[in-house]
Amino acid sequence: MKKLMLGNEAVARGAYEAGVTVAAAYPGTPSTEITENIAKYDEIYAEWSPNEKVSLEVAIGASVAGARAICSMKHVGLNVAADPLFTASYTGVNGGLVIMVADDPGMHSSQNEQDSRFYARSSKVPMLEPSDSQECKDFVKEAFQISEKYDCPVIVRLSTRIAHSQSIVELSEKVDYKLKDYVKNPAKYVMMPAMARKRHVEVEKRMKLLREDSNTSFLNKIEWGSKDVGIITSGVAYQYAREAFGNVSYLKLGMVYPLPEKLISEFAKEVKTLYVIEELEPFIEDHILKMGIKVIGKERLPVIGELSAQIIKEKILDIKNDQGAKIEENVPVRPPVMCPGCPHRGMYYILKKQKLTVSGDIGCYTLGALPPTETMDMCVCMGSSVSGAHGFEKARGKEFGKKTVAVIGDSTFMHSGITGLIDIVYNKGNSTVIILDNSITGMTGHQHNPTTGFTIKNEPTRQVDLVKLANAVGIDRVRVVDPFNIKEVDKVVKEETSADEPSVIIAQRPCALLKGVKYDGPKKINMEKCKKCKLCFTIGCPALVNVGDHIEINDALCIGCELCTKLCNFGAIEKAGENNG
């Protein structure tokens, strides 16, 4: 049977067909749908873990116990999981272990453009790279074979355009994979120095074997065309190259680490001009140059952003694209924005009003850095808001600290905010940490987390009590507020920032897009009462529209959260009648 599948969905299918029984992940665009789709298979235990390090450790445990296990993350998640990765490379596996990582060239939804291929090299773990959904499924299955054959974890790397594009996949039956026996073997699985030294020797042996075998693997294949030009490429770059160059010769690498040196040399000998077409860093190119083979790559192609067939045409073939109609007009940009009814809007309004320094974090609420709220001074990585605020205080003193807050979401707080909070308490900090608890992991599209009370399979479970948790790590001042009650928020933020001890404010209101969240329906502006003061615009709701001489509410967007109603001093915002929701 054939099915149109997202790359991520095809990875999930591959895991199912390979007989995987344990899957763990923390959501991260563009990798999230892998585990969401895995969770649909009743045969597979799936979980959202608090963070990527935990998810990889769960998968390692499952693998050692004899199951085929998979763990998925985005590129920056691999940084979090790097610690167990490097040592899992030494222990090797029992049941196959596959780590999915989705890079995001072009940073559609990420804070950097790192190239995960370097992790394969530095942790000494083989890495495969599919170039469409069919290969996503096939390569994941092959990755399990490689993992068991060579006794190592295998990383499968996607990029946004592979993870988030759909193409046709031929479905197959699930293989009959039985849990392997578990035999206690501390020399292999307990990595203390004496044992780890011996395992490092095994790692080098295995990589030598893999380097040899990669030359004959079906994953690396040559497509002969005109031999005037030879292209070495992988992943989505292969697709762009095919489109730009047409009928030339290709060495398409499905295994990007270790590289098949013999195959590369043979291919290079046959073609007149050799190019490496790869996105981001010159990973393949540098290796080939080191082999003493002349190749053209990054001297022409960018290391920044995504590739496309057009970029290749322009930079290598000198073909400019001047097609398409042009209209000389300044088209306003449309940056992403907090949704109408977003509960973060109320909190940001107050943080701006009080002119606080805001140490921010990763989530929808990062958009608070943009106009009109512009209340975010720093945002580095998951969890860094809390520890960053502590750093601000330690650098500039207690008084500056009192004008500083950390803002972090509920899911991110679970991911890596809690350790920062412990640090503040332990090291006698004075920070105010605001947990924006919208009862879901919002930015990645509504995944449950330990604070929501439900698992990935929607089964009810124990819920982390944020108040008790904060108390337990040593925070005595914990306040719970409704971010739409702006008067109360104003007061509480003032009180907590001026207190002489660390505090936590939990701003609780569910994401406006959650199914159970219902407001009263669209509002409208009473023109007789409206004084056109535009105070309502300061909250940056996309449903409030400036029509030149007056203000309107776009009833296709407004859900009736009434935050604007609370700002209006003239009572000019009223219910619009029928609900179009």
Next chain:
Amino acid sequence: MDKLNIMIVGVGGQGTLLASRILGNVAMKLSFDVKVSEVHGMAQRGGSVVTYVKFAKKVYSPIIEKGEADIILAFEKLEALRYVEYLKNGGSYIVNTQRIDPIPVILGKEKYPDSIVEKINGVVNKTIAVDALPMARECGNIKAVNVVLLGLLAKATGIDKEIWLESIRETVPPKLQEINFKAFEAGYALAV
């Protein structure tokens, strides 16, 4: 028809992803190779979104480049203006005249351009402009704007209507099918 490149552009939250999924399924039913590429993330609503749907005997790149789109289906008129360069010479533009102000316009830092449809008309031979929002409202849900527009697209492509209906049936959850069928028919019935 041996290949077709369709772009769907709009604002996050307007249902462009569902529309591209339905369209991708139509392509598969016609025995084409097909790629559907979407960019989302970074919050759920309000940003500029674009999806590419490519049908051909063999599709390599999942991206449609400038001047390569046979048809662009724009869910919002400012977004229609943004992507006009992607339409190939002789291509068709289907524009929903719904207006959603981006934040820089709301803040008074930029101006929402005037006479967008007229400007597009000036450079594109085949422009179809409709106000799909009231039509969707009439069908029972303003969220069905996407499927009203798919109805229009179906007519413009000349692909058999039954194939579209089958694809909608397979893609949309059962309880929403009635409204979506109605919305599709409403779009299809428009003379283009």
